Every structure is written in structure tokens, then in C-alpha cells.
Amino acid sequence: MNLRTIRSTMHAAALCGAVVLMATGCNKKVDNNMNFKNAIDTYYSAHPACLWPDSMKFPVQADVSDTSKTTPYDALVDQGMLERTTVEKTKLIISSKPVNNYDLSGKGRSLWTVDVQQPGYGNFCYGHRKVTSIDSSTPASSAVGATTQITYHYTLADAPAWATAAETQNAYPQLHADVSGPQVGHTTLTNTDNGWQVTGTDPDNKPATSADGKIVE
Incomplete structure (x- = not known):
């Protein structure tokens, strides 16, 4: 087998290998x-x-004294994604307690990912x-x-x-x-x-x- 034949054989083998590799990869x-x-x-x-693991719907309320609830929302207020207002919520008719009301801001609405399965719900992704x-x-x-x-x-x-x-x-x-x-x-x-x-x-x-x-x- 001469040098030209050897080179042709090697070239053909390489092409076959590439074809097999491409077929497998595709x-x-x-x-x-x-x-x-x-x-x-x-x-x-x-x-x-x-x-959030599940879609949310705003506005939401959280007891001012419950930092476990307010802290996550307040972090989004700091980023301009939520707006916060404090209101008095009636409790047992004769008393009331302050609660924070959180709603989407203009910026928040632009970042909101709508849940197409639940109208009015969504998430920040x-x-x-x-x-x-x-x-x-x-x-x-x-x-x-x-x-x-x-x-x-x-x-x-x-x-x-x-x-x-x-x-x-x-x-x-x-x-x-x-x-x-x-x-x-x-x-x-x-x-x-x-x-x-x-x-x-x-x-x-x-x-x-x-x-x-x-x-x-």
C-alpha cells in the first residue's frame, strides 16, 4: 500500500468518524x-x-409587629418594587392594630411575571x-x-x-x-x-x- 493510498484511507476513516459523531450528537x-x-x-x-414557590396576589397586608412577614416585603420596598402604607385594621370591633399594606409599584408591575393560569396572580422572577x-x-x-x-x-x-x-x-x-x-x-x-x-x-x-x-x- 503506497503513501497516497494510506492517506486516502485515513481521510475516509476520519470523515466516517465525523459523520457518526455528528449523527450521534444530533x-x-x-x-x-x-x-x-x-x-x-x-x-x-x-x-x-x-x-415565592407559589404565585402571589397583591395587595397584601402584614402586621407591623410581625417582622418575619414584613421584612421580605420591606426589602422589595427598598428596591422600589412595592409600595408600603400603614393602616389601622379593626380587631374584634373594639380594638385595632397597625398593619402594613403592600402593593405593586409602577416599577414592580414592569418586573412582574404574570401567572397565565391565575388571573391577578404572579411572581418576581x-x-x-x-x-x-x-x-x-x-x-x-x-x-x-x-x-x-x-x-x-x-x-x-x-x-x-x-x-x-x-x-x-x-x-x-x-x-x-x-x-x-x-x-x-x-x-x-x-x-x-x-x-x-x-x-x-x-x-x-x-x-x-x-x-x-x-x-x-
Whole structure:
């Protein structure tokens, strides 16, 4: 075999290897870390991290003397997202107590993420998870219906200025954890006709939901 033949053979083998690699990389059903990462990133692109685990409706009231209730809202007042007024609330007809009334400010309304499933409700959201590494996965296959349990690290992308303020982070521990650096996440992925998708629970043990808010069975 002459030198030209050897070179031609090596070139053909390299091309074949590249074609196989590209085919594998483009197949969303293959059980590999790239597809697992893409599935988790896709899910969280439609499910941002938000201040409250459930949607809120404003205005709300909190007893002035109950700092556990007022402190988180006051942190948002400091960021210009809520407006605070103090009123007297009647108690047992013959007495009253001061309460703070909190409502969305103009700035707050511009930052508010509306809950399309509950008119009048919403949340303050502050970013999307981005997977930085797949740490472990249980045995799986490329067959439709296969499942795997994933442990991964993630960072939060696109955190706004109000979310990085010290007052807000002190008032909302989960926010502080999310924006302070890489965090560990756990999820279940299932192989579907369209590739791997999140179908399990997130670290807060909340059901996975589709982009329209419906729970994924």
C-alpha cells in the first residue's frame, strides 16, 4: 500500500468518524450528557426561578409587629418594587392594630411575571438555571420510555440588579443561594419521541410542569 493510498484511507476513516459523531450528537434520544444538559436547560428556560414557590396576589397586608412577614416585603420596598402604607385594621370591633399594606409599584408591575393560569396572580422572577455539569445519571438507554435520575450543578443566568442587592438576598435565602454560585440540582428525565425531557421533580420536590403550567405526568 503506497503513501497516497494510506492517506486516502485515513481521510475516509476520519470523515466516517465525523459523520457518526455528528449523527450521534444530533440524535436527541441518545443517552448522553449533552442531551441530558439540553433537556434540563430547555425545561428551565420556560420555568424561571422566582421569589415565592407559589404565585402571589397583591395587595397584601402584614402586621407591623410581625417582622418575619414584613421584612421580605420591606426589602422589595427598598428596591422600589412595592409600595408600603400603614393602616389601622379593626380587631374584634373594639380594638385595632397597625398593619402594613403592600402593593405593586409602577416599577414592580414592569418586573412582574404574570401567572397565565391565575388571573391577578404572579411572581418576581430572577433568572433561569443553566447546567454547568452533569454529575451523575442512573443507567438508561436510547429507547423511548427510558428514564434516568440526574444529579447536576447549575448556575443562574441573567439575574437582575434587584436580585443581587444585599437587602433582597438577606430577606430571601433561596434567592441568595441561587445567585451566589453553582448549586446542586436533581431531576428525572424521560426519553420521548422528541428526545429527553424533564418529567420528575425539582430540588424543591415540586412536580415538573410544561410551559403552559400543566403538571407533567
